[in-house]
Amino acid sequence: MNYHQTLDYIFSRLPMYQRIGPAAYKANLDNTLALSSHLGQPENRFKSIHIAGTNGKGSVAHMLASVLQQAGYKTGLATSPHLNDFRERIKINGKCISENYVVEFIEQHKTYLEQLNPSFFEMTIAMTFDYFAKEAVEIAVIETGMGGRLDSTNIVTPELSVITNIGLDHTRFLGNSIEKIAKEKGGIIKKNIPVVIGRYQQETFDVFKQISDDLNAPMVVADKLFSIDSSGFTEYQGKQFLQVNIAAHDGNSKTFFLDLHGLYQGENLLCALSALNKLQQDRKVNISEQDIREGLSNVVGNTGLLGRWQQIGDNPKVICDTGHNPDGIQCILKQINNTSHKNLHMVIGMVDDKEISSVLSLLPSKASYYFCKPNVPRGLDQKKLALEASRFSLHGNHHASVQKALEAAKKDADANDLIFVGGSTFVVAEVV
Secondary structure, three states: OHHHHHHHHHHOOOOOOOHHHHHHHHOHHHHHHHHHHHHHHHHHEEEEEEEEEEOOHHHHHHHHHHHHHHHHOOOOEEEEOOOHHHHEEEEEEEOOOOOOOOOOOHHHHHHHHHHHOHHHHHHHHHHHHHHHOOOOOOOEEEEOOOOOOOOOOOOOOOOEEEEEOOOOOOOOHOOOHHHHHHHHHHHHHHOOOEEEOOOHHHHHHHHHHHHHHOOOOEEEEEHHHEEEEEEEEEEEEEEEEEEEEEOOOOOOOOOOEEOOOOOHHHHHHOOOOOOHHHHOOOOOOOOOOOHHHHHHHOHHHOOOOOOOOOEEEEEEEEEEEEOOOOHHHHHHHHHHHHOOOOOEEEEEOEEOOOHHHHHHHHOOOOOOOEEEEEOOOOEHHHHHHHHHHEEEOOOOEEEOHHHHHHHHHHHHOOOOOEEEOOOOOHHHOOOO
């Protein structure tokens, strides 16, 4: 098989949560452990940092990987989902896994995979760990897929665990309360392994404290160490940066420049800095202040991160963002309100196994809407979305595809208007 035939095999023969939703969810680690044994437990042959959370875990993962890469470490990065190419999920020093490796892995292990019948994510993580081990990465930054306790990534014993924040998402699988979701995410905390919590939340603190105490895992809360004095945009050498002024609670103040433009990245920065600080304190890594600064100002360049408050058009300005749950949408709306524009146009698509009313209830009624269906089997029919949105006084036309919706928005918008594209990762994947 060539690469494209291999992808067809992966996507069609193996269940994938992204495509088919609940049928792909596995409520145990049996297949993951079996694959690990089959491959010789590759996850034990490299150091790792393990990251969970509802929002921000991808951005924090890319920040950490960028800094470690800048410091000279051969750095693996495992994230999900991908936007354009499956290989985005598996990178070393910002470079995607080769097509040949993907093909060879499937060909070499196809018989065993068909006997075991793992999920898409179980198989992908097995491939990831195998690749990192064979390529002798020095440290890997590993983002969970969904949850934590039963996530396929949760067979690693990391140098550090990180949990960014907790919000309501994937409630069908993780629980219908913040506390229940926190318990699932807290499942990545390991015995005697320190954990950084990105955001202090009253509902989750006691959950994480109990788990960490039971496992003798030292716990640090990022926004108890650092706080944001101010943030805003600045230009340097013709490039725009997010300038974040940080106050450390020991009295020191520092300024960082990020090439990520979402204002919400300030919170993610606090989490990343706390993680780096803990790794340095425990002498797990050797990185300089300059490595941190350069790594944070080159996250996109070093890692190829896409879809976080990313500008994809001018006159009118077109912005896309993968935020799709209530917490993420609130962050996006805050930045929309801080972005100069005359009229707002919203290109919105969603998937049909999400509880969408909690998101629709947050969206502004004073906007023109272009409802669309992302091109995946789980995509919510644009007519159904438009009908549901009308219950929240959100009105506009519906379109058969993301591209048609965006084209219509561009046609309607003036040069000083703002077009936002989002609602689902799969919508953003079609425009970046």
